[in-house]
Amino acid sequence: MPVSSELIEKLRSSDKKTLAKVLTKVENEEEGSEEILKEIFKFTGNAHRIGITGPPGAGKSTLTNNLIKLMTEKGFKVGVIAVDPTSPFTGGALLGDRIRMQDSGMLENVFIRSMATRGSLGGLCKNVVEACDVLDASGKDFILIETVGVGQSELDIAQTADTTIVVLVPESGDSVQAMKAGLMEIADIFVLNKSDREGADAVAATIKNIIHLKPPSKDGWVINVIKTTGSQNKGTDLLFDEIISHKNHLRESGFLKEKRKEHLKNKIVDLVSGKLEVNFWNEKRKEDLKKNLNDMLERKNDPYSYTETLLSR
Ligand SMILES: Nc1nc2c(ncn2[C@@H]2O[C@H](COP(=O)(O)OP(=O)(O)O)[C@@H](O)[C@H]2O)c(=O)[nH]1
Ligand SMILES: [Mg+2]
Incomplete structure (x- = not known):
């Protein structure tokens, strides 16, 4: 089905209703979503994507909120994707902030979307990159992506973000642990939040x-x-x-291009495996697998040999 140019126009003018509708479509991979993604791709690449990751409770949502405020005060348009089921964008003090923002008319330039994590624990859910593309095409200057760093997700986020911020706190003796866990590899900026707490200077020095x-x-x-x-x-x-x-550094060093090329490459690899997988598991093969499970369970066959036959058929 062709995508209506009206829809694309509305999206590009950041019409909130349209944005919400398209994001839902893309998130759930509803029919027609890929057509929309095809159409809008040429309008993407302008937003600067910022990943914010770190352990639960480190203050990622608080910092995100602060950044939204500052960015909108400076006149920037901001999109936010919170990949965190516990993200308190609707709760407590943060709600108060949002209401104040609304008062001052700033909310006009902000679009916040929470996305549920699916499958892997804390992982970046599947269509975050695509959701970023939608926000990007709608003309946002910055896209903030908040995700909990508990496993693979913080590595995933680096596959999307131009700038990755890792948030740590003084009391996390695990800050050093976090370094070992690979956060060091992905961080472009370390934030030591809760600097009001004791020992902050010492921890900052250790990280340095x-x-x-x-x-x-x-x-x-x-x-x-x-x-x-x-x-x-x-x-x-x-x-x-x-x-x-x-x-600025990314642009001046030419590394932004390299980074985005790498992201694109990974995206294509993911797209190909996704499509191959969907095409591969037709009814016949699913049935065949079911039939052969007992054989393997009884050790008459092994998964490796079975996979080889399945692929060679
Ligand atoms: N003492 C102190 N508390 C903070 C600071 N920043 C955030 N918090 C509190 O820490 C808690 C967790 O913050 P939140 O932003 O939800 O963390 P997230 O799970 O990383 O998104 C909240 O109660 C915040 O009010 C800080 O700089 N100092
Ligand atoms: Mg949060």
């Missing part, structure tokens, strides 16, 4: 030391540690400045 031990990155970017106190909206300006520095 670990960074210095690391070989310099390919593109020559030097990772910084930004101290914030999200709950008091302190340090948000420093964080924003650091984001802009990284954004």
